[in-house]
């Protein structure tokens with residue numbers, strides 16, 4: 001297992017800067033990825049995205065009678081163009097540094113390596129989807145991901161693992177809501193009875209909203225920002241609040257969503273409007289996910305790896321595949337640290353190890369259908 005060729009490939013990907021909103025840069029890297037996937041035998045399709053980078057889908061053939069395995073990666077990063085000037089690709093003490101290297105150009109690299117060299121047999125077709133907008137919530141790829149998920153047998157997501165290398169078998173869903181209150185302005189000293197205070201109404205609502213939180217069920221809720229009013233001698237005509245909601249189960253996400261959408265004003269003459277929603281549903285640790293992880297653990301042992309699993313509060317495109325009911329394993333990327341941070345890096349010796357793991361999973365995982 002020699003890592004230098006993989007490291008070279010990784011360096012090339014890192015040197016192609018690819019912020020989520022820079023279409024020309026994304027399309028250059030997407031073009032390179034398409035070529036690399038084609039070189040490895042994939043039938044490659046570029047899915048047009050006028051809002052951002054085109055997505056890249058590669059289909060590797062296998063028995064047609066069974067559903068494909070879905071491999072998910074993203075090639076956008078959170079780093080603006082020019083970051084390489086201050087945060088160059090570099091190697092130090094067994095680690096490789098650079099913008100987007102850990103999240104998740106190393107993940108793309110191990111797939112390109114695995115499919116070229118290490119996947120010894122394909123019990124089913126393999127579909128690899130590399131998207132360009134994961135870091136901004138996957139606005140243009142979500143429907144595509146869900147559509148592919150409905151056609152596949154299971155999904156492997158190339159996001160970074162937990163800090164200790166654990167695979168991710170549960171992710172919280174994340175919701176953002178805006179609650180706006182309309183009241184009626186009036187002179188606070190002269191004609192207060194003609195006013196309807198949007199702030200008083202918002203205060204009532206905030207206390208009620210916080211009662212929806214259920215820490216035991218893994219549901220958190222935070223009114224993190226409030227605004228309202230104009231000056232002290234005016235009954236405030238408007239006020240609003242930003243709300244962050246996280247939940248580990250789809251049922252809880254639905255409970256909160258329904259509750260927020262049905263809130264009623266308690267102050268006569270005021271009006272409420274709520275907007276927003278869950279931009280990523282929770283990735284539940286379902287029995288199918290547990291079964292898939294258990295297989296992965298056994299396959300890992302044959303490679304000398306003791307795989308563990310973990311849960312995280314952050315979201316990924318794995319949330320979308322899991323929510324369609326597709327058994328999903330996430331965090332198959334390379335060990336490292338510093339996602340979205342200045343010291344972003346990977347552990348070089350993890351490259352061949354995780355490539356071998358990915359290849360073994362694609363060769364050995366057994367799922368009905």
Ligand SMILES: [Zn+2]
Pocket residue numbers: 074103104134159160
């Ligand atoms: Zn990522």
